[in-house]
Amino acid sequence: MVADKAACQPVADALSETGAVKAVASVERSAVAEDRSGVMVRVRLASYATDGAKKIMAELAGAAQRCKGFDGTNSDGKQHLGVAQYGAYLSAQSALGFRLTAKVGDQTLPIYLDVGSVGGTVEYLATFNVLGDDLGTGSTTAERQQSVKLGAAAS
Numbered sequence: 001m002v003a004d005k006a007a008c009q010p011v012a013d014a015l016s017e018t019g020a021v022k023a024v025a026s027v028e029r030s031a032v033a034e035d036r037s038g039v040m041v042r043v044r045l046a047s048y049a050t051d052g053a054k055k056i057m058a059e060l061a062g063a064a065q066r067c068k069g070f071d072g073t074n075s076d077g078k079q080h081l082g083v084a085q086y087g088a089y090l091s092a093q094s095a096l097g098f099r100l101t102a103k104v105g106d107q108t109l110p111i112y113l114d115v116g117s118v119g120g121t122v123e124y125l126a127t128f129n130v131l132g133d134d135l136g137t138g139s140t141t142a143e144r145q146q147s148v149k150l151g152a153a154a155s
Contacts, residue, residue: 001072008070010059011083011098014115014124016074017044021052038131044124053117057094060115064096079103081111092116092123107132 001016003009013019017028023046033039048056069082082101095116102109111128 001074003070003072005067005070008063008067008083010056010063011067011081011100011113012070012072014060014113015072015100015126017124019056021048021055023047023052024049038129038133040128040130042124042126046122046124048120048122053120053122056122057096057115057117060096064098086112092118104132110134
């Protein structure tokens, strides 16, 4: 995804799993709520060489201060995303939380993006509800469990 505002590109990179800093290894999993509520969670763990994780977190911290929204373009077309910061809950050396809003037809879809780093590993957690219901800023059970696993792996 390419953001129309340079200050927002780190957020677009975190969503689209691209960017100037390339991961040396990564794994991604997605889960859909079994209760048919429409809740989806995408978890990505990526390892970076040297100071890659620090650079990503610094760029995201800058975006949290300067980016309020952007038009992002990818292979599916153009999408406007509103961007607001919220208190991240991840147990990490560095963590940020973003509440993004995307328009899908007449519906506004809130997306919660939490990013945390431990050493050279960055954890990306995206939670959203395809039905458009706002989940609020609380973490889901799957996110909490994945965060515990990352913390144990880094110890």
